[in-house]
Amino acid sequence: MRRKLVAGNWKMNGSADSIRKLLQGIRDGAAEVAAVELAVFPPAVYLGLVEQQLSGAAIAWGTQNLSEQASGAYTGEIAGSMLLDFHCAYVIVGHSERRTLYGETDDLVARKFAAARKLGIKPILCVGETLDEREQGVTEAVVGRQLKAVLDLEGVGVFSDAVIAYEPVWAIGTGRNATPQQAQDVHAFIRAQLAALDPSVAGQTRVLYGGSMKASNAGELLSMPDIDGGLVGGASLDAKDFLAIAKAGC
Numbered sequence: 183m184r185r186k187l188v189a190g191n192w193k194m195n196g197s198a199d200s201i202r203k204l205l206q207g208i209r210d211g212a213a214e215v216a217a218v219e220l221a222v223f224p225p226a227v228y229l230g231l232v233e234q235q236l237s238g239a240a241i242a243w244g245t246q247n248l249s250e251q252a253s254g255a256y257t258g259e260i261a262g263s264m265l266l267d268f269h270c271a272y273v274i275v276g277h278s279e280r281r282t283l284y285g286e287t288d289d290l291v292a293r294k295f296a297a298a299r300k301l302g303i304k305p306i307l308c309v310g311e312t313l314d315e316r317e318q319g320v321t322e323a324v325v326g327r328q329l330k331a332v333l334d335l336e337g338v339g340v341f342s343d344a345v346i347a348y349e350p351v352w353a354i355g356t357g358r359n360a361t362p363q364q365a366q367d368v369h370a371f372i373r374a375q376l377a378a379l380d381p382s383v384a385g386q387t388r389v390l391y392g393g394s395m396k397a398s399n400a401g402e403l404l405s406m407p408d409i410d411g412g413l414v415g416g417a418s419l420d421a422k423d424f425l426a427i428a429k430a431g432c
């Protein structure tokens with residue numbers, strides 16, 4: 183049985199003050215949703231604050247990106263070993279905003295995935311098609327290609343412990359979520375790709391849905407057989423909304 187994971191991607195939002203309040207709110211309600219695993223992804227500069235404030239709580243944390251390099255002259259980058267200093271359990275790689283706004287290729291995302299895994303940080307690999315691609319009927323080709331870049335570099339075994347997030351680009355921040363059936367179809371496709379290589383790994387991999395997930399649609403999405411949680415953007419910036427999504431997964 184795969185334990186559901188509800189993860190909050192805060193993107194480039196918040197301040198020390200607002201993050202303190204948000205974390206307190208999540209901590210206060212976490213016991214009520216203990217059936218679900220919770221994780222938060224703050225901007226990296228707040229990791230110290232997050233680690234301090236979540237000490238002793240059953241809530242994981244990580245960052246929204248990492249460097250594919252181990253260390254050295256890479257101005258502005260953050261190495262996986264630095265994330266370990268702050269006890270990050272997870273790191274998001276290949277978010278569509280990184281792919282489209284910062285030019286991250288499938289190959290670079292795969293190398294970031296490998297860098298995290300090598301250090302024992304669980305990568306959350308984001309995949310997803312644009313509206314254009316969906317309308318052209320190439321959703322599976324795009325998602326399959328994004329996944330294959332990691333499978334080719336790392337093999338299928340790593341997915342027993344890694345997480346995949348299906349985030350249709352057209353549903354991110356738009357208020358327009360994929361229907362539970364649209365999401366389930368792609369999640370089943372992703373699992374089938376893994377199962378073709380190793381059925382037992384495929385049964386263990388958690389595949390999250392992301393894209394305008396909120397309390398009002400989370401119940402239906404999370405009840406689909408291949409949806410193992412959510413990667414939540416906007417609604418994760420409010421403790422009550424975030425916890426309500428987690429509650430829907432309990």
Ligand code: 13P
Pocket residue numbers: 191277349353354355356357392393394395413414415416417
């Ligand atoms: P929204 O929930 O704001 O649509 O963002 C989804 C997302 O990109 C999570 O990584």
